[in-house]
Amino acid sequence: MKPPVTIEITARDGEARAGTLDTPHGSVETPTFMPVGTKGTVKGLSREELQDIGAGVVLGNTYHLYFRPGREVVREAGGLHGFTGWDGAMLTDSGGYQVFSLAKTRRISERGVEFASVYDGSVHEFTPELATSVQGDLGADIAMVLDECPPANAPHEYHRDSLRRTARWAERCKEAHAGGDQSLFGIVQGGLFPDLRKESLRLTTDLDFPGYAVGGLSVGESRAEMLEVLEQTAPLLPADKPRYFMGIGDPAGILQVIRLGVDMFDCVLPTRLARHGSVLTRDGRLNLRNARFRRDFSPLDAGCDCPTCAGYSRAYLAHLVREDELLGHRLVTYHNVRFVTRLCEEARGHIRAGDFGAWSETWISRYEGRG
CATH class of the missing domain: 3.20.20.105 (Queuine tRNA-ribosyltransferase-like)
Structure with missing residues (x-):
């Protein structure tokens, strides 16, 4: 059966x-x-x-x-x-x-x-x-x-x-x-x-x-x-x-x-990171509590298709995170979970295309700062 x-x-x-x-x-x-x-x-x-x-x-x-x-x-x-x-x-x-x-x-x-x-x-x-x-x-x-x-x-x-x-x-x-x-x-x-x-x-x-x-x-x-x-x-x-x-x-x-x-x-990593103000991007993790994001008006990740990246800047999200605002945690959580979900979508496409090995090595090199 x-x-x-x-x-x-x-x-x-x-x-x-x-x-x-x-x-x-x-x-x-x-x-x-x-x-x-x-x-x-x-x-x-x-x-x-x-x-x-x-x-x-x-x-x-x-x-x-x-x-x-x-x-x-x-x-x-x-x-x-x-x-x-x-x-x-x-x-x-x-x-x-x-x-x-x-x-x-x-x-x-x-x-x-x-x-x-x-x-x-x-x-x-x-x-x-x-x-x-x-x-x-x-x-x-x-x-x-x-x-x-x-x-x-x-x-x-x-x-x-x-x-x-x-x-x-x-x-x-x-x-x-x-x-x-x-x-x-x-x-x-x-x-x-x-x-x-x-x-x-x-x-x-x-x-x-x-x-x-x-x-x-x-x-x-x-x-x-x-x-x-x-x-x-x-x-x-x-x-x-x-x-x-x-x-x-x-x-x-x-x-x-x-x-x-x-x-x-x-x-639990994507959601746990978000609750601490840590963001997943193609260039590695960002800690929104760092002072350098106070006047950074770019999106969390320019290549991401989530509503957080489309509608909110790093500066605003960093403000929400520092002030422990619930909205900040939710918006970063949405981004982090969408980020890994989209990564799997891309992986599936490259497996079907037959170039997953080379693509994933390049992706990891960039993420880890080696690219």
Whole structure:
């Protein structure tokens, strides 16, 4: 039986792939950046703005939505689509990232993960079955298995034991998954160790998920280490299924993972940077709090097609940011998210044209000030 979420690859340039991700809530052109809406909202942006930006898939977080507003509320609203009004594709993380980010207040066992709530300190156990069931209530098009994401510097033995437990959890998630209009993706772990990545990949692909994520990267390792692991891992993933890199959102990194065959990726970086007055441009990041922007009446990025660049100057936006005005945060957020979304649009075009490698190297050189 055909799963609810599938991908058709329509063009390749080296390992880079362009295609169409088909979901119950529409088709999404890939490679695609997925804005993160942890608590049911991409910070600062309405659903109408996300549509105008060209976002194809929006993320939600199972851990946070489980606590607030609660799975029952979301289920009664018709899932996240009904609750938020977003009618495009959605993906929910299982809470696996919180296993990493809340390491000081959680305890891992074979059963699952015991958390102290970030909201009131109460203790809750997330099992693979619970994480899968909650994601069923949330109703996103794509759900993720519960996994552990160990820190990059954890020893080989720890990563080995962790990936094997993650594989056992993945099997339990698959058994608990109700199916319907939701696809459940597996996650490959293994840290920076090639032998463990291969073992995790084998254990995970043996479960035959309709899509796969590469996890456990962007968690403290160097960019060179991250890319080396991905270069070894991505080509071994099933070629006819979606490939998802968890947690990358800087423009150079986006192009680098696309080059290695990734179809989907997410990160809070574009929205988080915006809240601190940091802007993504083709010539690198700008910090609007710097004095040099007080009388700079040019747009944030002359090549950008977003309304922020069309209607507001750096000087005005810098003023809003320095004064901590909400409008400033919203306008810069719109720009940053549109910037990475448009970058993916351009990448797709160059993959189809067959010159992605040369184009992306030139683009990265300019962005990093080497052009």
